Amino acid sequence: MIRIAAVGDVHVDKDVVGRYRPALEELPDRADALLVAGDLTRHGTVEEARCFAKEFGGLAVPVVVVLGNHDHQSDQQDQVTDVLQDAGITVLEGTATVLEINGHRLGIAGTKGFGGGFAGACASNFGEREMKDFVGTTERISASLREALHSVEADALVALTHYAPVPETLVGEPLEIYAFLGCYQLGQAIDSAPTSLALHGHAHHGSERGRTPGGVPVRNVAHPVIKQAYNVYQLLSGDIEPALTSVG
Numbered sequence: 668m669i670r671i672a673a674v675g676d677v678h679v680d681k682d683v684v685g686r687y688r689p690a691l692e693e694l695p696d697r698a699d700a701l702l703v704a705g706d707l708t709r710h711g712t713v714e715e716a717r718c719f720a721k722e723f724g725g726l727a728v729p730v731v732v733v734l735g736n737h738d739h740q741s742d743q744q745d746q747v748t749d750v751l752q753d754a755g756i757t758v759l760e761g762t763a764t765v766l767e768i769n770g771h772r773l774g775i776a777g778t779k780g781f782g783g784g785f786a787g788a789c790a791s792n793f794g795e796r797e798m799k800d801f802v803g804t805t806e807r808i809s810a811s812l813r814e815a816l817h818s819v820e821a822d823a824l825v826a827l828t829h830y831a832p833v834p835e836t837l838v839g840e841p842l843e844i845y846a847f848l849g850c851y852q853l854g855q856a857i858d859s860a861p862t863s864l865a866l867h868g869h870a871h872h873g874s875e876r877g878r879t880p881g882g883v884p885v886r887n888v889a890h891p892v893i894k895q896a897y898n899v900y901q902l903l904s905g906d907i908e909p910a911l912t913s914v915g
Contacts, residue, residue, distance in 0.1 A: 668903050669823055670700075670900070670902075672701045675735070675829065675887075676705070679708055679715060681715075681718050683722065684718050684721055687896050691722070692726075694726055699728060700729045702775065702825065703723065703733075704829055704888050704889070705738065710740045711738040711743055713746050713750055716738075716747040720754035724751075724755055730756045731764060734748070734829070736829065748760075761778050761815055771822040771823065771903060772822050773821060773823050776860075777826070778811055779830065780828040782846050782847040782849065782850055785845060788846065790802050809856045816856065817859070829868055832857055833879055835874065835877030837849065838874040840873050849867070854885075858883060862883045864884050866885075866888050868888055870889060871889050873892055886898070
């Protein structure tokens with residue numbers, strides 16, 4: 668069995684430092700790895716990245732993250748990534764990593780993702796150059812996730828994104844903004860591989876549980892949704908529902 672702790676949308680700044688750390692220190696007894704589904708910071712500054720690294724770095728379990736839209740706000744995403752990697756945190760963007768855990772290989776493929784909407788209510792790659800650029804970004808990022816998922820051989824495979832791959836985990840958000848919270852192309856990428864679990868954030872007022880059209884379990888782990896420092900999901904056990912939950 669592999670236990671994965673997951674959270675997203677922690678929006679760390681200097682006033683948040685210390686809030687998550689007590690629960691994070693308990694991770695070795697609760698989970699084998701920590702995945703963070705984007706929006707690590709409030710405005711994507713290097714200073715905020717250092718705060719995140721202080722809060723979420725130096726743990727006794729591997730930490731793997733993707734960036735979110737907030738982490739791109741200041742156009743410093745490359746510097747933010749450098750700060751996180753210097754702290755020993757793995758940052759994925761159209762890439763994958765494999766962790767050796769309890770004699771098993773855990774593959775994690777990640778990307779920020781992008782908007783675009785879902786079947787019957789989605790943008791199309793047609794018309795004005797601005798619309799083509801918007802949907803083209805969605806298609807490019809989703810293709811990178813597909814490639815990352817297919818690039819690894821693992822006993823369990825997890826897709827980690829910030830934007831949602833299905834509409835079910837957006838329930839609670841206004842329908843009018845679904846197109847800015849996720850896209851069906853991410854779900855297609857996830858279904859193209861033997862994915863065990865998909866994790867995302869971004870939808871603060873969404874719902875926790877959903878499934879891709881192909882049946883892959885999807886969990887919205889945005890902090891305002893799970894309302895705790897992290898949830899823990901178990902793989903290779905026949906049931907991915909939370910094995911444990913955090914305190915705090």
